[in-house]
Each structure stands twice: as C-alpha cells, then as structure tokens.
Amino acid sequence: MRVRVSRLLIFTCRNGQLVCDDPVDHRQFALRPAVWALLPHYTAWREPREADTPVVKQLLEAGLLTEEGSPEHRREETLGPWHTWGTAATYFHLATRTHDDERFVSAAEDTARLREKGAQEPQPEPFKRYGTEPVALPAPDPLPMELGRALRHRRTTRRFAAGHPLSARRLSTLLHWTGGVQHRVDLPGFGVSLLKTSPSGGARHPVEIYPVIRSADGVRPGLYHYAPDIHALEPLREEPPTDEEILHWCGDQSFTARAPVLFLYTAVLERSAWKYPMGRTYRALFADLGHLSQTAYLAGTALELGVFFTAAIRDETVERELDLHWNSEIPLGVSGFGVPEPQEAERQTAMLDGGPAGFSYPRDAWDGLE
Numbered sequence: 480m481r482v483r484v485s486r487l488l489i490f491t492c493r494n495g496q497l498v499c500d501d502p503v504d505h506r507q508f509a510l511r512p513a514v515w516a517l518l519p520h521y522t523a524w525r526e527p528r529e530a531d532t533p534v535v536k537q538l539l540e541a542g543l544l545t546e547e548g549s550p551e552h553r554r555e556e557t558l559g560p561w562h563t564w565g566t567a568a569t570y571f572h573l574a575t576r577t578h579d580d581e582r583f584v585s586a587a588e589d590t591a592r593l594r595e596k597g598a599q600e601p602q603p604e605p606f607k608r609y610g611t612e613p614v615a616l617p618a619p620d621p622l623p624m625e626l627g628r629a630l631r632h633r634r635t636t637r638r639f640a641a642g643h644p645l646s647a648r649r650l651s652t653l654l655h656w657t658g659g660v661q662h663r664v665d666l667p668g669f670g671v672s673l674l675k676t677s678p679s680g681g682a683r684h685p686v687e688i689y690p691v692i693r694s695a696d697g698v699r700p701g702l703y704h705y706a707p708d709i710h711a712l713e714p715l716r717e718e719p720p721t722d723e724e725i726l727h728w729c730g731d732q733s734f735t736a737r738a739p740v741l742f743l744y745t746a747v748l749e750r751s752a753w754k755y756p757m758g759r760t761y762r763a764l765f766a767d768l769g770h771l772s773q774t775a776y777l778a779g780t781a782l783e784l785g786v787f788f789t790a791a792i793r794d795e796t797v798e799r800e801l802d803l804h805w806n807s808e809i810p811l812g813v814s815g816f817g818v819p820e821p822q823e824a825e826r827q828t829a830m831l832d833g834g835p836a837g838f839s840y841p842r843d844a845w846d847g848l849e
C-alpha cells in the first residue's frame with residue numbers, strides 16, 4: 480500500500496496552530512506537531528514507514544492521507560475542468576458548495592437575526608456618494624422598444640461608428656433603466672433597501688456603476704461615479720481616460736477603446752456581507768452583475784445602441800484608478816455602449832432576417848478570417 484497527502488486539502492494556520500481544511504466535507508482540524516512533522520515525507524506516494532503505521536491509519540481514516548488506487552485517489556485524478564482552473568477555484572467551489580443537509584434559515588429566523596444585528600451594527604448605506612459637485616442628467620425617457628424585440632435584437636457589438644457621441648438624454652435613460660432607483664423600501668430597524676430594474680440577492684444591490692464618458696453631448700469626457708439616489712454623475716477625475724488606459728483596463732481588447740461610453744462595474748462587499756456573512760455570497764456578486772449587465776444590454780438595445788460586456792479586465796489597475804481596496808470594493812466587469820458601425824448594424828439586421836450568423840469582432844481582430 481502506498482499513501483500520499485490528500486490533494487484536495489488546504490493547510491493554513493489559525494490561533495498558533497497548523498490547520499487542515501477539507502473543503503469536500505467542510506471540516507477543519509488542527510494538526511498535532513507530530514502529524515505536521517510527518518506530512519512532508521508523504522507528499523509523494525510512499526509505503527508507510529514502520530514507525531508511522533498507527534498514525535498513517537488514523538490519517539487515512541481522517542482523509543488527510545489518500546491510499547493509491549482508492550476511490551479518493553480516483554476523485555483527485557478526475558477533477559475535470561477544476562484541474563485546469565486550479566487549486567484556488569476548486570477550493571472555493573467545494574468550500575461554498577451546499578450539502579444535502581445544509582440548513583437554510585426561514586425568512587422569520589432571518590428577519591429576527593437581522594433585527595438583532597441591525598440594532599448593534601446598522602446596515603451599510605445602499606448607495607455610495609463621493610461628495611464631488613454632481614453633474615445633473617436630463618430626465619430619462621421611457622424605453623422605446625418592447626421586450627420581445629429588444630431580446631431578439633440584443634447582440635454583442637464590438638464595432639462602433641466613429642464621431643457618434645451619445646446624447647446626454649440617451650446616457651441618462653441608459654443609466655436610469657440600468658442602475659436607477661425604482662423604489663425605496665424603508666423597514667423600521669433595518670434602514671432603506673433599494674429596488675431597481677434588475678433583481679439583486681437580498682435586495683443588497685452591491686454593484687456600483689462608474690461611467691467612463693469618452694464622447695457624449697453635454698457631458699465632459701471623464702471618469703464618473705453614478706449616484707442613483709440623485710440620478711447624477713459625480714466626477715472622479717479631471718483628465719479623461721486615454722485610449723491606452725481603456726485598453727489596459729480592458730485586457731487590451733481593441734474594441735473597448737472605441738466605445739463612446741463605458742460602465743465600470745464594482746461590488747461593495749460590505750453591503751452584501753452585512754446580510755450574508757458566508758463565502759457563498761461571493762458567487763452572488765457575479766450573479767448580481769450578470770443580471771445587471773443583461774439589463775444594460777437590453778436597455779442599450781432598446782435605445783438602438785450597440786453594447787458589449789467584458790469580464791477580461793485588469794482588476795488591480797481598475798482598483799488603483801478608482802482608489803479601491805480589494806478588502807472593500809472589487810471590480811467585476813465592464814460594459815460598453817455606442818452607435819454601431821453601419822456595416823455592423825447591417826450584419827446584425829441580416830442575421831435577424833436569416834442571414835449568416837456570426838460574431839461582431841473588430842476588423843483588426845478578424846483580419847484573415849473574414
């Protein structure tokens with residue numbers, strides 16, 4: 480028999496002890512120094528040494544060691560895409576994967592818990608304000624397209640017509656329907672929750688929108704924060720971002736620098752963590768953004784704008800630009816909006832009429848393939 484340290488385990492330290500974390504079974508246990516000293520020998524398949532036999536037996540039972548050829552060994556060898564995505568993603572998924580016996584609190588229990596918590600620690604503000612002199616936006620318009628048509632016409636657009644700024648009115652309408660406040664719910668003992676056009680886990684609405692205005696009539700180019708409570712833009716920096724900066728933020732994707740307007744999306748962690756103090760909440764942040772991004776796609780489509788979304792961003796750079804720290808607010812993705820290039824608009828119309836289906840890549844990325 481040969482044994483090895485189990486590959487799905489994570490070792491960390493807590494309260495002066497080395498702790499082994501088993502994400503599969505959600506178990507954590509402190510390691511005795513004798514066990515700790517023994518593990519390096521078994522980082523490769525080894526016959527147990529005579530003197531180790533009793534401890535090896537215990538460690539096999541505890542799942543700290545794996546026996547060659549056992550079902551646990553086969554599980555380690557057949558991780559599927561998790562093998563490619565690496566230890567961190569595998570660990571996160573398993574550690575936040577709910578089990579058959581997971582206990583979900585009832586709405587009544589949750590309300591009681593939050594009332595108690597709220598009395599000690601008020602919930603974080605549902606929106607952020609920078610306090611810079613806000614730039615007013617015109618009143619938003621209703622969306623001029625019925626949902627079925629908007630869904631059918633929604634496509635990712637990566638080719639934008641040069642020299643076509645967004646009007647302030649379209650920008651205002653886009654922001655209103657994507658991130659604007661539709662209702663405020665004031666629950667005594669909790670404070671205010673917002674309701675928007677997109678659903679949000681626990682109505683926490685952790686996502687903030689930072690519009691990058693490159694070309695919009697009546698709004699100075701620059702980097703702004705959208706303040707949904709007053710439906711206005713808070714300027715964040717004087718100098719408008721350059722093409723090089725946009726490209727760097729958005730993973731060097733050439734089309735991103737051609738969009739007249741971009742929305743940088745972040746999540747304010749505390750807003751969600753206050754209500755949901757568990758790791759699984761991290762998944763909900765991305766689900767929240769997915770809903771919001773689709774709303775942005777549909778609102779943009781209804782305004783006859785081309786829209787894209789990208790998750791391929793340089794988090795660290797965006798954090799620095801927005802003066803964020805990953806312990807409180809994290810970048811999630813970027814949407815871009817603009818009038819489509821005429822050939823791109825024609826291609827999308829032809830596709831709707833039964834023409835060849837394809838993707839909208841800028842010509843430079845597509846050269847040689849078209």
Ligand SMILES: Cc1cc2nc3c(=O)[nH]c(=O)nc-3n(C[C@H](O)[C@H](O)[C@H](O)COP(=O)(O)O)c2cc1C
Nearest residue numbers: 633634635636637730732787788789790791792838
């Ligand atoms: C989570 C997510 C991430 C995406 N990231 C990128 C990206 O980094 N670059 C890009 O060009 N498109 C990106 N897209 C757009 C997809 O490529 C696009 O939705 C897909 O090709 C299907 O085309 P459609 O949106 O027209 O249906 C992303 C879409 C989603 C939902």
